[in-house]
Amino acid sequence: MFGIYLKRELSRRKKATLVIAMGLALGIAxxxxxxxxxxxxQQAQGRVLKSLYGLGTDMTVTKARPASTSSSSGRPKFDFDAKSDSGTTQSSDRVMTQGGQSLKSSLVTRVAAQKGVSSAVGALSLNVTKVDGSFTRGTAKSSTSSGSSGAQQGGPGGGSGGGSGQPQVQGGGASFDVNSYSVAGVDVTHQDLGPLATSKITTGRTFTAAQTDAKVAVLSASYAKENKKTVGGTLTISGTKYTVIGIATPDSSESTTDVYLPLKQAQTLGDAKDEVTTIYVEAADSQQISSVKSTIQKNISGTTVTTSADLADTVSGSLSTASDLATSVGKWLSVAVLVAAFLVAALLTSSAVSRRVREFGTLKALGWPSRRVTRQVVGESVVNGLLGGVLGIALGLGAAYAVTAISPKLTAELGSTGGGGTGGGPGGGGPGRQAVKNTxxxxxxxxxxxxxxxxxAGLAIxxxxxxxxMGGWRASRMRPADALRSVA
Known part of the structure; x- marks a missing residue:
């Protein structure tokens, strides 16, 4: 009886049912x-942070670089020898550590032994500035003026008229090209954590555990394309030739590192034996990252521990703006629209009950108790809510699919979190670069x-x-006399 009556009433008031369902559907969508x-x-921000931190990295340990003194500014300096051959090409590489003050490699073991740390891996970040070009010698020419030979041979103060002119250099000059790129020293025995963990080898292969001090290199796809490097070719840094064994493509966005080398080779290049600039840390429990950070800071003084949450605070650009809008304005707007939809549905249901005075009054006169009338009204409203839920879910899925299909581009700028660079990872601030931004x-x-x-579905119900x-409460208050009065 309940189901038959429910179906008949919903079919009889299709317009009112559709209006209530659509109101709820818009709010749910x-x-x-x-x-x-x-x-x-959140996923986009996670991809941005992972591109700097590395897969599985929960925090990094660095040490802020002290302020440079006047005698040691940390700026690159290049010295070229004078050569007799005009136009001879000269080249010089300046390799400098970047990202913060160097840490002893033994510190990696200490960090790994801290409570709550699952694993720790050291990496060395370098910046290579390559200058190459040539000098062209000029020609010195003297101009002479007419005058007596005696005047030309006169000593100081003599022969005021005429004499030999000052030599003038004509032509010559210098043409040099400056190219700067980043290098990361990778612990080849633990590549699942660190700067190379966010990239996938698309051509060639990655390092093997036996290549701890081999002269091999993996290049980022963008750097290889720009410099026309391929697997099997060579890359020369400070006179040392490295064989390119692989091309790495970042999982998301652009890589902040151009060249990956075995850690020992990077230490040799940077004159940083047994040193690292960044320690990548993975926590045993992702819910205890804050406590692990405090433990490391307490037991290893002088270091800066940066978590992904700290780095997230430095993200700006359209990604940050859109995230703030979605988090604050969007959610509050959703709540407001949903509340409005609930109120409209309640008012429309209550209004519909008011128009059914004769019907409900007659049912009560026939012996229906108030709870049965209330149950009937609530049943109709729940069906309206479920119908609105189905429509709302369909609209919401359609909108989400449209956003994914369009895939609007958002920019993310990551600024430095301190003297240690951007989270201490590759591409962070080096000397004279205290506020690097990666876009x-x-x-x-x-x-x-x-x-x-x-x-x-829960909101629909x-x-x-x-x-x-609301409608059932109003229906339960009706009396059989109200129905008889409306008939009269």
Missing amino acids: LVITVTSVSAGM MEIALSAPVSVTTIVLA AGGLVAGA
Whole structure:
């Protein structure tokens, strides 16, 4: 009886049912869209941080570089020898550590032994500035003026008229090209953590555990393309030739490192034997990162521990702006629209009950108790809510799919978190570069999780119950006399 009556009443008032369902559907669709876009923002920010930190990295340990003195500014200096051959090409590489003050390699073992640390790997960040070009000698020419030979031979103060002119250099000059790129020393025995962990070898191969001090290199795809390097070719740094064994493509965005070398080779290049600039740390429990950070700072003084949350605070650009809008304005707007939809559904249901005075009064006169009338109204409202939920989920999924299909590009700028550079990772601030910004482009997606769908279904049922509660309360207060009065 309940189901038959429910179906008949919903079919008889299709327009009112559709209006209530659509109101709830719009609110639910907005909630799904904002929630999925927010999840996409978090994923995008995670990809940005992972591109700097490395897969599985929860924090980095660095040491801030002390302020440079007047006698040691840390600026590159190049010396070229004078050569007799005009136009001879000369080249010089200046290799400098970057990202912060060097740390002893033994510190990696100390960090790994701290409570809550799963693993720790050291890396050395270098910046290579290459200057090459040539000098062209000029020609010295003297100009003479007419005059007596005696005047030309006169001593100081003599022969005021005429004499030999000062030699003038004509032609000559210098033409040099300056190229700067970043190098990361990788612990080849633990490549799953560190600067190379965020990239995938697309051509060639990666390092083997036996190549701890081999003259081999892996290049980023962008650097290899720009400099026309291929697997099997060579790369010369400070006179040392390295064989290119692989090309690495970053999992997301652009790589901040151009060349990867075995750690020992990077230490030799940078004159930093048994030293690293960054220690990548993976926590045993991702929920205890803050306590692990405090433990490291307490037991290893003088170091700067930067977590992914700290680095996230430095992200700016359109990604940060859109994330703030989705988190604050978007969620509050969703709540406001959802509340408005619930109220509209409740008011429409209550209004519909008012127009059914004769019907409910007659049912009570026939013996229906108030709870049965209330149950009937609530049942109709819950069905309206479920219908609105189905429509809302469909609209929300459509909106999320549209965002993913369009994939709008967002930019993310990561600034330095301190003297140690950008999280202490490769590409961070070096001497004279205290506030480096890395700009990356991220394609936004809007993933919809099962949790979001369950939330939408719950909101649909809640909306139906709210509307049904108000309508049922009004229906329960009706008396059979009201029906007889309306008939008269």
